[in-house]
Amino acid sequence: MDLFSQADLSIDESDQSFKNTAQKIPLVDGELVLYPHCFSTAEANHYFEQLQKTIAWTQEKITMYGKTHNVPRLSAWYSDEKIPYTYSGITAYGLPWTESLQAIKSRVEQLAAVQFNSVLANLYRDGADSVSWHADDEPELGPAPVIASVSLGQERTFQLKHKFDKTLKANVLLPPGSVLIMSGATQQNWLHQIAKSRRAMAPRINLTFRWVDKHLANVSAKT
Numbered sequence: 001m002d003l004f005s006q007a008d009l010s011i012d013e014s015d016q017s018f019k020n021t022a023q024k025i026p027l028v029d030g031e032l033v034l035y036p037h038c039f040s041t042a043e044a045n046h047y048f049e050q051l052q053k054t055i056a057w058t059q060e061k062i063t064m065y066g067k068t069h070n071v072p073r074l075s076a077w078y079s080d081e082k083i084p085y086t087y088s089g090i091t092a093y094g095l096p097w098t099e100s101l102q103a104i105k106s107r108v109e110q111l112a113a114v115q116f117n118s119v120l121a122n123l124y125r126d127g128a129d130s131v132s133w134h135a136d137d138e139p140e141l142g143p144a145p146v147i148a149s150v151s152l153g154q155e156r157t158f159q160l161k162h163k164f165d166k167t168l169k170a171n172v173l174l175p176p177g178s179v180l181i182m183s184g185a186t187q188q189n190w191l192h193q194i195a196k197s198r199r200a201m202a203p204r205i206n207l208t209f210r211w212v213d214k215h216l217a218n219v220s221a222k223t
């Protein structure tokens, strides 16, 4: 049972620091909207602690040029119906939703006005953890996926670069409690990363909610 009661989690409307305003981030050939304070500070802290404790954090490995390395972050994949997800050469089968993930999913579904059937959770333990340039463009996500990315804990910079026009770049600071929604042609035209940092960094949890086509996901898992 979640010890943090629903009343504790409710939003105090008199608290002007909580404003669920959308910031449209201008992006050629893509759509990016940031909700800097979708979750209040209390909610963000609560979910960070819960997820840190309850997610099945896994150290994935990747083999490149015949050498095997630890992926520089911990991750876990949750979904409806054990949907497989194949990324970075790894196939993970979706774990059942936890109470916190389900609650966060409901909130971001309202915000994005779409339904999600899966989430990739990443734990960046410190500034040495990162995710390198990539697009969420696997066939099972569809040609124009809506991806809702929740940030908790340490603020990190989300960097974007255009796939075809090297002059186009963007940096978005992701504060705790924020939700970044990527949609339209963003994944077709842009790469994103969280770079390593030499500065002292506290842990950060990121959740990217997705809608995965189960049949296409099974095809990717088998190939």
Ligand SMILES: O=C(O)CCC(=O)C(=O)O
Pocket (backbone or CB within 6 Å): 120, 122, 131, 136, 149, 158, 174, 192, 193, 194, 206, 208
């Ligand atoms: O941590 C982030 O903000 C980005 C995570 C990401 O790019 C991914 O899971 O595909």
